[in-house]
Amino acid sequence: MTLSSLLLFIGVYLAAVATPGPGIAALVARVLGRGLHGIAPFIAGYVVGDLVWFAVAATGLAVLAHELAGFFTAIRLAGVAYLLYLAWTMWRAPARAAELDAAARGAGGWRLFLGTLSLTLGNPKVIVFFLSIMPLVVDLDAINLTTALELAPVMVGALTSVLLAYALAANRARALFSSSRAMKIVHRGAAGVMAGAALAIAAR
Numbered sequence: 001m002t003l004s005s006l007l008l009f010i011g012v013y014l015a016a017v018a019t020p021g022p023g024i025a026a027l028v029a030r031v032l033g034r035g036l037h038g039i040a041p042f043i044a045g046y047v048v049g050d051l052v053w054f055a056v057a058a059t060g061l062a063v064l065a066h067e068l069a070g071f072f073t074a075i076r077l078a079g080v081a082y083l084l085y086l087a088w089t090m091w092r093a094p095a096r097a098a099e100l101d102a103a104a105r106g107a108g109g110w111r112l113f114l115g116t117l118s119l120t121l122g123n124p125k126v127i128v129f130f131l132s133i134m135p136l137v138v139d140l141d142a143i144n145l146t147t148a149l150e151l152a153p154v155m156v157g158a159l160t161s162v163l164l165a166y167a168l169a170a171n172r173a174r175a176l177f178s179s180s181r182a183m184k185i186v187h188r189g190a191a192g193v194m195a196g197a198a199l200a201i202a203a204r
Helices: 003-018 022-034 039-058 062-067 069-091 109-121 124-137 145-174 180-202
Strands: none
Touching: 003 124, 003 145, 022 039, 022 109, 022 124, 022 145, 039 109, 039 124, 039 145
16 A cells, blocks of 8 residues: 555544544543543444454445344444443432542443444444445555555554543543532533434434
């Protein structure tokens, strides 16, 4: 893959992942409500989900993905259910300003990872990028193992950087709320954002 083609792909991919969507909304809402605890598996689910769709596009399985539309619809609904569950737990979260409560710490890493993985696999924004936009900037017929191994680390680095930037910004904003009343408002607002993201995905 030429340097110019790689730079073009990086630019388009960064623009796509940095554009706010249901995934970004879920990330920001969770950090506002829970802080940075568990953020690594939360982000890892997004990264693996993107790599799965990249593999689907690169190996010419887009037709198969179309044939398995029902399967991916089920995954999308699982992601919606996960977001609604997070919204419900945030809405009911105790209004504590400083430390995470026991319920917040109880969310297992695997649950966080699988939740965002299912969200990404069923996210229309991600699907449209890899099956419709990426083929416009990358010659999928020319992709081989070497090219894939060049693109995958770039994707991981770009997506992780963008998501961490959003997470750190949200955590900084969270630190501004010190009273229990303010934290209650944050929790309710985050729950509303997450529920809205779930409904947006379900409606597509």
